Amino acid sequence: MARARSSRSTPTPRSPWRRRLGIFLKVTLALALVAVIGLVTAVYVTRSDLPSFDELKSSPNGQMIRVHAADGTVLVSLGPSYGQWLPYDQIPTVMRDATVAVEDRRFRSHPGVDPIGIARSVQVRYQRGRWVQGGSTITQQLARTIFLSSQKKFGRKFREWILALALERKFSKDQILELYLNKVYYGGGAYGIDAAARKFFGHGADHLSLAEAAVIAGLVKAPSNYSPTADVDAAKGRAGVVIEQMVKAGVISQGEADAAEVSQVRLAPEAKQNSARYFTDWALPQLDTLIDEQQAPLEVWTTLDLSMQRAADTAIRQNVPAGAQGALVSLDRDGAVRAMVGGTDYVSSIYNRATQAVRQPGSAFKLFVYLAALEAGHKPEDTVVDEPVTIDGWSPRNDSRRNSGSVTLRTAFAYSLNTVAAKLGQEVGFQTVADMARRFGITTPVNTHPSMVLGTSDVRLIDMTRAFASVAANGVAIAPYAITRVTANGQTIYSHEVDRSHVLVAPYVAAQMTDLLQTAVNTGTGRQAQIGRPVAGKTGTTSSAKDGWFLGFSSGLTTGVWMGKDNARPIPGLHGGTAPARAFAAFMKPATANRPIEQFETQVTLPDMELEPDQESYYGQPDNGLFVDEDGNPVAQPDQREPAARPLPDDTGDEQAPDAAAPAAAPAPDRQELNQDWLNRVTGRDNGPPRDRHDVPPTRPLPRDVPRDAPRYPDERPYQ
Incomplete structure (x- = not known):
């Protein structure tokens, strides 16, 4: 009996796993209790620090930015736009219901954070392998809008939860929804439903229809993707x-949904934009590197000259070939961007072809070939033999398909002889030419194949314009800039300073290059860029007339023009010396009208007269049709006319053959030499009034049967 009682009183040993499980549960419970206490403490501490409802109503979100032209005119106002604050009872019921239905259906029941929504977003993440649903409540979105950034980090998300729980403890659901609908971002710079309604529908938000409310409510998820101004269909x-979500939530019937007719909703017309937006779109992102201010309203003062901008816009629109695009950049002597046109119509295409597009420059790239040659010791008067040349299996040819023997560098540059450019590139080294291009600000990759001397590397217009501006500045580096100063709350927080300390080439090299560039404008391929005062510049045309360039400078202003199609299709009749040169002249005449005439250090010198083939080399006859093979050699076309006996000016940058469709040139009168007196008059050196582009030497009259203002080739419009 005693032995039996003893056996019953002995405790059974506990399993070690049960003991460990018990400890784990106790520790977990303790940690959970501590976490809950910490969470509650954090929520109530945050609640006590929250601003009052009235303070939250008056606090703005986002940064206002006003951009000024050089004369102080406001170009554009960017940043948040706020409409009238609507109290909760003035917000249309359809707007409140639409927002709750699509953004947070359990808004009225959760405490600020929705565990069900979080679990659903995690499940979708697991199923699809990426985050598709965020699980954020309206209260969380309000907390993020007012107090936080949109960075997707756990620390930010945890603070968002704390703030959402605190907001729910301090404000009622109606107050939270009122704050949300008046402060959340709806795209297009509009904050709040009233600003959004005025922007997209042209009226206030106090009388929104169901369809309009649905459009606005749908913007919160992705304002840039669903904005009516960006994609109406989206x-x-x-x-x-x-509306489907509203039906599922039971706030509207299926009949009401069918009657909404979202497809018929009428949108307010978008405000008219102009070409100055190309400039502001390029300039404003630079603020991120110039200043740190992210909250205070900013006044940004820029370099844009509105009169020049209008002239640039007109010059491009009036001269660009039909179906093509055009771009223009003009820099002042210190690098200030005075005009920028990135396309023919900003509304239809915001793509900035002046700063974003990369295209082959053709013969305009010879600037770097000749700079390298001049720096290596060559002079404009040096002679070089124009003869057939083969470099690593590549055999460039001149446009005339003839060679002229011994010529000066001035003549070779004026008539853009490809064989001479190739020989110079081989002499100084193609890597040296590429280094010269990079030295002068070409930011795109430059290849070192022999054909690179003819402009086969893609470049940006603004970079090429910068290079020519640096030549105009006697070899000192010019950096384009747009923003002169920035003020915040009346205090200047940034002021631009021009750096003139970086010398790219010796002044004499820049002066000799200017000498060559003058000749190209006055007697070579760029004659249509004459404006009645000294001009130095260079044309460029790529194979099959896909791109036309003219870049030049006069009176402290450097301007680059590009024309072509975005799809790089050929444009019949496009050459650097035609439409681009005319656009250059059409812009530069009014742009320099109030500037004194400035003479270059070197006077214009005529090229070798024995190479002048006929009148058409001086009077606007374009290069003949443009077809080449992959090596830049001409592809013969049927019925092409007999090539000229001597080289014609070539601004193509690639060897090209005459186009069978091009009409034969009109017979020229007997050839007579130009004289230096005429050059002096054209360039303003005779102390008389500047002559226009039709001012020709008395020894070289136009044919009697050709009116002085008549087009000289099929696609030319009379000069205006």
């Missing part, structure tokens, strides 16, 4: 989703 499609 905005209306998203509004249809909102």
Whole structure:
């Protein structure tokens, strides 16, 4: 009996796993209790620090930026736009219901954070392998809008939860929804439903229709993707989703949804934009590197000259070939961007072809070939033999398909002889030419194949314009800039300083290059860029007339023009010396009208007269049709006319053959030499009034049957 009682009183040993599980549960419970206490403490501490409802109503979100032209005119106002604050009872019921249905259906029941929504977003993340749903409540979005950034980090998300729980403890659901609908971002710079309604529909938000409310409610998820101004179809499609959610939530009937007719909603017309937006779109992102201010309203003062901008816009529109695009950049002597046109119509295409597009420059790239040659010791008067040449299996030819023997560098540059450029590139080294291009600000990759001397590397217009501006500045580096100063709350927080300390080439090299560039304008391929005062510049045309360039400078202003199609298709009749040169002249005449005439250090010198083939080399006859093979050699066309006996000016940058469709040139009168007196008059050296582009030497009259203002080739419009 005693033995049996003893056996019953002995405790059974506990399993070690049960003991460990018990400890784990106790520790977990303790940690959970501490976490809950910490969370509650954090929520109530945050609640006590929150601003009052009235303070939150008056605090703006986002940074206002006003951009000024050089004369102080406001170019554009960017940043947040706020409409009238609507109290909760003045917000249309359809707007409140649409927002809750699509953004947070359990808004009225959760405490600020929705565990069900979080679990659903995690499940979708697991199923699809990426985050598709965020699980954020309206209260969380409000906390993020007012107090936080949009960075997707756990620390930011945890603070968002704390703030959302605190907001729910301090404000009612109606107050939170009122704050949300008046402060959340709806795209297009519009904050709040009233600003959004005025922007997209042209009226206030106090009388929104169901369809309009659905459009606005649908914008919160992705304002840039669903904005009616960016994609009308996407905005209306998203509004249809909102209405479906409203039906599922039971706030509207299927009949009401069918009657909404989202597809018929009328949008307010977008405000008219102009070409100055190309400039502001390029300039404003630079603020991120210039200043640190992210909150205070900013006044940004820029270099843009509105009169020059209008002239640039007109010059491009009036001269660009039909179906093509055009771009223009003009820099002042210190690098200030005075005009920028990135396309023919900003509304239809915001793509900035002046700063973003990369295209082959053709013969305009010879600037770097000759700079390298001049720096290596060559002079404009040096002679070189124009003869057939083969470099690593590549055999460039001149446009005339003839060679002229011994010529000066001035003559070779004026008539853009490809064989001479190739020989110079081989002499100084193709890597040296590429280094010279990079030295002068070419930011795109430059190849070192022999054909690179003819401009086969893609470049940007603004970079090429910068290079020519540096030559105009006697070899000192010019850096384009747009922003002169920035003020915040009346205090200057940034002021631009021009750096003139970086010398690219010796002044004498820049002066000799200017000498060559003058000759190209006055007697070579760039004659249509004459404006009645000294001009130095260079043309460029790529194979099959896909791109036309003219870049030049006069009176402290350097301007680059490009024309072509975005798809790089050929444009019949396009040459650097035609439409681009005319656009250059059409812009530069009014742009320099109030500037004194400035003479270059070197006077214009005529090229070798024995190479002048006929009148057409001086009077606007363009290069003949443009077809070449992959090596830049001409492809013969049927019925092409007999090539000229001597080289014609070539601004193509690639060896090209005459186009069979091009009409034969009109017979020229007997050849007579130009004289230096005429050059002096054209360049303003005779102390008389500047002559226009039709001022020709008395010894070289136009044919009697050709009116002085008549077009000289098929696609030319009379000069205006």
